[in-house]
Amino acid sequence: DGGITQSPKYLFRKEGQNVTLSCEQNLNHDAMYWYRQDPGQGLRLIYYSQIVNDFQKGDIAEGYSVSREKKESFPLTVTSAQKNPTAFYLCASSRGPGPYEQYFGPGTRLTVT
Amino acid sequence: GENVEQHPSTLSVQEGDSAVIKCTYSDSASNYFPWYKQELGKGPQLIIDIRSNVGEKKDQRIAVTLNKTAKHFSLHITETQPEDSAVYFCAADSGGGADGLTFGKGTHLIIQP
Numbered sequence: 001d002g003g004i005t006q007s008p009k010y011l012f013r014k015e016g017q018n019v020t021l022s023c024e025q026n027l028n029h030d031a032m033y034w035y036r037q038d039p040g041q042g043l044r045l046i047y048y049s050q051i052v053n054d055f056q057k058g059d060i061a062e063g064y065s066v067s068r069e070k071k072e073s074f075p076l077t078v079t080s081a082q083k084n085p086t087a088f089y090l091c092a093s094s095r096g097p098g099p100y101e102q103y104f105g106p107g108t109r110l111t112v113t
Numbered sequence: 114g115e116n117v118e119q120h121p122s123t124l125s126v127q128e129g130d131s132a133v134i135k136c137t138y139s140d141s142a143s144n145y146f147p148w149y150k151q152e153l154g155k156g157p158q159l160i161i162d163i164r165s166n167v168g169e170k171k172d173q174r175i176a177v178t179l180n181k182t183a184k185h186f187s188l189h190i191t192e193t194q195p196e197d198s199a200v201y202f203c204a205a206d207s208g209g210g211a212d213g214l215t216f217g218k219g220t221h222l223i224i225q226p
Contacts, residue, residue, distance in 0.1 A: 040219075042119075043216040048213060090156055092213075098207075099206035100145070100213075101147060101159050102214060107156050
């Protein structure tokens with residue numbers, strides 16, 4: 001059963017703590033993406049990776065970090081430097097960079113208090 | 114980079130009527146225009162897409178039209194049903210760039226019984 005998974009679905013953290021969101025895909029896709037979604041803001045790109053061991057900043061990368069050590073996995077760390085981390089986070093993958101369908105995971109809702 | 118504008122932000126229609134959502138884009142090099150449907154608390158799912166060598170594409174009650182000269186594309190849903198209620202996003206690729214897709218801010222479609 002191919003797809004993209006994110007865990008956990010809900011995550012609660014205290015202010016000042018780093019937190020890592022998981023994203024795994026078994027679609028054999030080269031490219032992976034992280035988006036942040038806020039009400040009325042649409043999807044904003046945080047980081048993307050075209051290939052293993054390589055990644056680039058998106059439009060709102062400040063306060064976030066990623067790694068791409070395996071093709072299947074693209075974890076996102078929300079650091080204490082992110083000023084407003086409470087949001088819905090979506091991971092996606094596509095067979096390559098550029099004009100291809102992106103497949104989305106179910107999302108992780110992060111609440112920081 | 115690419116900029117995608119989407120209108121309206123909210124659309125309420127009577128069950129059985131048609132719904133139209135419109136998007137404009139800025140990068141004339143863009144060639145791929147997908148539409149995603151997002152239900153509450155879930156990740157977006159592709160419902161239809163169109164490439165620049167085609168002016169119109171239809172899949173049952175859903176159709177997309179593309180006007181490359183004017184740089185706009187539209188989603189048409191006919192015979193709307195309660196299960197069509199969701200948030201819809203348009204997107205465009207970045208004309209050869211590796212950062213994937215740029216998304217509009219979304220349209221909340223409400224189907225009134």
